[in-house]
Amino acid sequence: MVKLIMGLKGSGKTKQLVTDINEAVKNETGSMVCIEKGTKLRYDIDIRVRLIDYQEYSMGTLTFLKGFISGLHAGNFDISHIFIDSFYKLVEEAGVAEVEDFVLWCDKFGAANNMSFTVVVSEDPEKATEAMKAYL
Template sequence: MIHVFCNKRGSGKTKALIHLANERANNIKGNAVYIDDDSRPMHELDRRIRFITTNDFSLKDYESFYGFLCGILSEDYDVENIFVDGLFNIVSGNISDAAHFFLKIENLARKHNVEFYININHDCTEEIPDYLKKYVA
């Protein structure tokens, strides 16, 4: 399952995602992963959550990020939750170009029984693409 949280930059999405990740860490038997493009949230996360900063990797587009997610899941079969903070900060692209990416991670989520929680900087009060409507929380 994919849950997308979208709002303008500075609206508190990161704080809410950190809170959700910490809350979910208390209620899962497996592992959780938090992915961000900077390391600031690392100290606010529960120590049981694996934190990964994407600055250490050359993730340029949706395909490389998808491969990155597959690598995480192939390394740890116990991952139950993946939190992605600021998808469009991690990869170049925009909301209208991401349809194929979301379809691929939906299949990945179903196959590996993983919940994805993704923050994007986009005002959801404006028109959002049809493919994204089913994921918006």
């Protein structure tokens, strides 16, 4: 399962993400990971969720992010859900096409490995492609 949260700055995306994370902790089994810039969510999400500050790694490309997630899974088959905050800050020079590519990859990877993804993107939902709309 993939959930895409899109909205302009100040539209409540992070608040929705925190709600989704804490709800997932109550209802899902397995390990959960949240990838974000910094550790601003440290006190808002359940301590059982592994918080990863992506600034500690030289991410920047979509290929790196996919490899990073694949490596997380390879190191821990118990990961059931990955939450990603601020996709555009994580992947340099990304646009709607990269979001679509990533969401479709998450859907395929998640189905193959029994994982769910929630991805937050600071973008006008009106700019979502038809493929992306299925995940909103």
